Amino acid sequence: MKLAELGEFGLIDRIKAHVAASPSVLLGIGDDAAALVPTEGFVTLITSDMLLEGVHFDLSFCDPRTLGRKSLSVNLSDVAAMGARPRHFLLGVALPKDVPLKFMDGFMAGMLEQAERFGATLVGGDTCASKGGLAISVTALGEQHPELVLKRSGARPGDLVCVTGTVGDAAAGLNLLMRGEREGFLVSRQLDPTPRVEAGIALAAAGCVTAMIDVSDGVLQDLGHICEMSGVGARLELAKLPLSDEYLSECAEDPFALALSGGEDYELLFCIPEGRDAEALEVCARAGVPVSVIGTVTAGSGIELAAPDGTPYRAPRRGFDHFA
Ligand code: ADP
Numbered sequence: 626m627k628l629a630e631l632g633e634f635g636l637i638d639r640i641k642a643h644v645a646a647s648p649s650v651l652l653g654i655g656d657d658a659a660a661l662v663p664t665e666g667f668v669t670l671i672t673s674d675m676l677l678e679g680v681h682f683d684l685s686f687c688d689p690r691t692l693g694r695k696s697l698s699v700n701l702s703d704v705a706a707m708g709a710r711p712r713h714f715l716l717g718v719a720l721p722k723d724v725p726l727k728f729m730d731g732f733m734a735g736m737l738e739q740a741e742r743f744g745a746t747l748v749g750g751d752t753c754a755s756k757g758g759l760a761i762s763v764t765a766l767g768e769q770h771p772e773l774v775l776k777r778s779g780a781r782p783g784d785l786v787c788v789t790g791t792v793g794d795a796a797a798g799l800n801l802l803m804r805g806e807r808e809g810f811l812v813s814r815q816l817d818p819t820p821r822v823e824a825g826i827a828l829a830a831a832g833c834v835t836a837m838i839d840v841s842d843g844v845l846q847d848l849g850h851i852c853e854m855s856g857v858g859a860r861l862e863l864a865k866l867p868l869s870d871e872y873l874s875e876c877a878e879d880p881f882a883l884a885l886s887g888g889e890d891y892e893l894l895f896c897i898p899e900g901r902d903a904e905a906l907e908v909c910a911r912a913g914v915p916v917s918v919i920g921t922v923t924a925g926s927g928i929e930l931a932a933p934d935g936t937p938y939r940a941p942r943r944g945f946d947h948f949a
């Protein structure tokens with residue numbers, strides 16, 4: 626069957642058929658708006674991210690299922706970066722008329738399997754035809770107690786700067802994809818990131834985090850956002866950047882440039898008061914994610930970079946900016 630035969634409403638019904646009921650969803654897909662039951666004592670965190678063909682993804686790089694997973698993952702990462710638990714999401718899609726139905730089925734299977742893994746229910750969206758490429762817009766909703774919500778703005782001089790997992794992998798993976806590679810660890814870090822949902826919630830509950838953000842535009846850019854919003858500076862020790870073996874063998878010449886500016890790792894970057902690092906490490910270890918202390922928060926502004934030999938390092942780029 627073709628998309629044209631199924632039609633807009635046939636496609637919506639097909640999506641709806643795969644969505645399980647949830648006690649928090651009074652009205653889901655099918656009415657003019659969804660009705661959600663808030664959990665008592667919690668506030669709602671809401672975030673939205675677009676993925677555009679030719680800007681965020683290349684259909685020759687990935688299968689539809691993986692694209693479906695990533696489209697949700699990048700949004701869940703923003704929910705996680707607030708220390709919140711994902712609950713619901715909306716999906717807007719603009720589809721070129723010649724998109725095979727099989728593509729949409731794969732895309733939805735990927736998105737809904739990721740949704741199930743992280744406990745988020747699809748509650749609505751919008752579907753339209755595109756005269757350009759494929760466009761995807763996801764809006765994710767999460768919940769947390771108001772006093773536990775983690776913002777970008779609470780870092781204080783003397784805090785330690787920490788990051789989960791490894792950085793630079795996704796950017797190195799993108800370089801490999803552009804050179805024709807289609808698999809391996811780095812490629813999967815680019816195409817199929819894992820949002821650090823459990824670690825984000827555990828860090829919020831631990832109460833030791835002063836500021837948090839997810840690394841979507843590169844460590845320098847994203848730490849820059851924390852610094853600007855907290856009115857502080859930072860000093861990073863490059864020797865402490867967590868780099869995977871696969872990344873190091875790919876970027877041996879200058880391992881720091883891409884690790885600092887490469888985006889899309891979707892790791893959590895956060896600050897904790899001095900002396901709370903053992904606690905943060907333990908909390909994340911229980912959530913299955915390693916953590917590295919990579920620097921300190923300083924008074925003033927700007928990010929200072931120290932090379933492994935202690936000399937100042939000048940980063941060739943800061944990170945991703947759509948209009949730069
Ligand atoms: P309206 O015309 O009132 O905006 P629509 O016909 O666009 O409603 O949508 C009908 C129902 O299907 C709504 O509940 C909407 O949230 C849902 N919906 C539309 N597109 C999607 C989608 N891509 N994924 C999930 N739900 C969708």
Ligand code: MG
Pocket residue numbers: 750751752
């Ligand atoms: Mg509509």
